[in-house]
Amino acid sequence: MTEPAFSLSGITKSFGGVRALVRGELELFAGEVTALVGENGAGKSTLVKIMTGVYQADSGAIRLNGQPVHIGSAAAANRLGISAIHQEPVVFDDLSVAENIFITARPRRHGMVDWAQMYSRAAGILAELDPGIDPKMLARELGVAQKHLIQIARALSNEARIVIMDEPTAALSHREVEELFQIVQRLKREGRAILFITHKFEEIFALAERYAVFRDGAAVGSGLVCETDRSSLISMMVGRTVDQVFPKQEVPIGAPLLQVEALSRGEEFADVSFTLNGGEILGVYGLVGAGRSEVMQAIFGLHRPDSGRIALRGETLNIRSPGEAIAKGIAYLPEDRQSQGGILSASIGENIVLPCLSGISHRGFVNRRDEHALATRFIGELQIKTSSASQLLEELSGGNQQKVIIAKWLATEPQVMIMDEPTKGIDIGAKTAVYRLMGELVAKGLGIIMVSSELPEIMGMADRILVMRRGRLRACFSRADATPERIVAAATDA
Numbered sequence: 001m002t003e004p005a006f007s008l009s010g011i012t013k014s015f016g017g018v019r020a021l022v023r024g025e026l027e028l029f030a031g032e033v034t035a036l037v038g039e040n041g042a043g044k045s046t047l048v049k050i051m052t053g054v055y056q057a058d059s060g061a062i063r064l065n066g067q068p069v070h071i072g073s074a075a076a077a078n079r080l081g082i083s084a085i086h087q088e089p090v091v092f093d094d095l096s097v098a099e100n101i102f103i104t105a106r107p108r109r110h111g112m113v114d115w116a117q118m119y120s121r122a123a124g125i126l127a128e129l130d131p132g133i134d135p136k137m138l139a140r141e142l143g144v145a146q147k148h149l150i151q152i153a154r155a156l157s158n159e160a161r162i163v164i165m166d167e168p169t170a171a172l173s174h175r176e177v178e179e180l181f182q183i184v185q186r187l188k189r190e191g192r193a194i195l196f197i198t199h200k201f202e203e204i205f206a207l208a209e210r211y212a213v214f215r216d217g218a219a220v221g222s223g224l225v226c227e228t229d230r231s232s233l234i235s236m237m238v239g240r241t242v243d244q245v246f247p248k249q250e251v252p253i254g255a256p257l258l259q260v261e262a263l264s265r266g267e268e269f270a271d272v273s274f275t276l277n278g279g280e281i282l283g284v285y286g287l288v289g290a291g292r293s294e295v296m297q298a299i300f301g302l303h304r305p306d307s308g309r310i311a312l313r314g315e316t317l318n319i320r321s322p323g324e325a326i327a328k329g330i331a332y333l334p335e336d337r338q339s340q341g342g343i344l345s346a347s348i349g350e351n352i353v354l355p356c357l358s359g360i361s362h363r364g365f366v367n368r369r370d371e372h373a374l375a376t377r378f379i380g381e382l383q384i385k386t387s388s389a390s391q392l393l394e395e396l397s398g399g400n401q402q403k404v405i406i407a408k409w410l411a412t413e414p415q416v417m418i419m420d421e422p423t424k425g426i427d428i429g430a431k432t433a434v435y436r437l438m439g440e441l442v443a444k445g446l447g448i449i450m451v452s453s454e455l456p457e458i459m460g461m462a463d464r465i466l467v468m469r470r471g472r473l474r475a476c477f478s479r480a481d482a483t484p485e486r487i488v489a490a491a492t493d494a
Contacts, residue, residue: 002029006064008061009061011057011059023218026195029193030193034209035203035225036196081160085151091150093138094140096135105158106118145172148172201233209224249439258299258312258330263295274476281448281450284451285455300418312416326355341402347392347393399430399433402423403434403437410441416446438450458482463479469491
């Protein structure tokens with residue numbers, strides 16, 4: 001084994017008596033990808049902040065190319081050639097692309113910024129990543145994927161040898177993910193050591209040579225990816241054997257609940273027809289841009305369809321707003337929970353009662369006792385990990401935020417629950433909790449539409465699977481007939 005390019009050993013870190021890291025161990029090797037996996041709260045974020053100088057460890061050793069180093073600040077990390085690419089791109093919208101790339105170290109001449117050199121160097125780096133990006137354009141004109149490229153260009157500009165990628169594919173389309181993977185392969189060929197943090201097992205096995213698993217603030221396993229498998233990684237992550245990641249309950253399928261007939265809207269989707277039965281989880285699969293979310297938003301009243309029929313228990317609905325959909329018993333859990341699903345700066349209780357304020361208000365004033373009672377009920381039923389109903393939503397882990405948003409809609413007592421990417425960005429333990437909750441809901445007679453880009457999730461939880469491509473339904477599979485090959489073939493032009 002060659003010497004690690006970067007290593008941490010015996011790292012500890014506490015906050016106010018709470019130990020976030022108790023035994024942080026990590027080794028990164030030049031020209032290789034190491035996948036860092038673990039549940040939310042496992043210590044991954046704390047470790048990364050220590051690597052990038054945001055936090056300083058209480059104890060332990062950090063070595064760069066075998067030599068002890070102290071990373072006392074973000075600037076120190078930058079000087080040592082350590083660069084991080086975050087899930088949410090750290091980009092300044094009102095600065096140019098070139099200024100963003102060289103935000104930490106702009107080329108200077110005679111004490112002044114050398115704009116010509118900066119634009120020239122930025123153009124050279126961008127030519128290898130995306131020639132279509134003009135270094136003089138404002139960052140606000142870029143899409144999410146291009147903003148990720150700016151972060152990568154920033155790492156290349158300071159010749160970073162240690163590159164940290166924290167959930168970089170969370171907001172990318174299938175094509176953009178493939179392009180990112182090609183860039184990662186290039187970084188490997190250049191001899192850079194890459195730490196890749198992800199919840200997606202397919203990414204681990206597609207990209208990484210090595211893995212490191214954290215649990216409860218400690219390193220619990222590491223090794224070569226070629227010598228492990230998905231079930232072994234999950235077992236290390238959760239500390240127990242997981243025989244069934246998808247706890248699918250066998251529930252009798254009831255009568256037709258929601259009927260959608262020939263629903264169309266502009267160029268977004270056309271002639272979409274399906275039926276959701278009570279007690280059924282109906283999976284909807286498709287690549288980004290297939291029109292899945294647009295159909296669900298039309299059913300929920302966020303957008304008006306141009307034509308078609310929506311019926312609930314045989315009654316034709318004319319839904320003109322989300323409020324009308326909620327009144328009829330339809331709930332919609334959006335894909336982007338942080339900007340669309342909940343109010344991060346509000347309390348758990350305030351989020352849970354938000355869609356049913358009229359039921360706990362009198363003359364325009366919210367009855368705080370009723371709010372607390374309703375919130376406490378769902379905190380218990382969904383086992384939301386929190387100190388109290390008054391805790392802010394932004395202070396919870398991703399999995400518990402998702403539970404709060406689900407609780408918000410359960411408080412409306414829906415008949416139909418539309419769940420758009422319900423486990424996006426949460427760890428395996430939180431995913432399993434959401435899956436169990438889905439089983440409990442359909443056992444009570446609810447119908448669930450689950451929109452998902454994750455094949456294992458669709459196949460593990462859905463009773464039937466609809467596949468969309470380019471705004472149209474292309475296939476419908478029973479649970480028994482569905483295979484990964486058939487689903488992917490229907491979702492693509494294969």
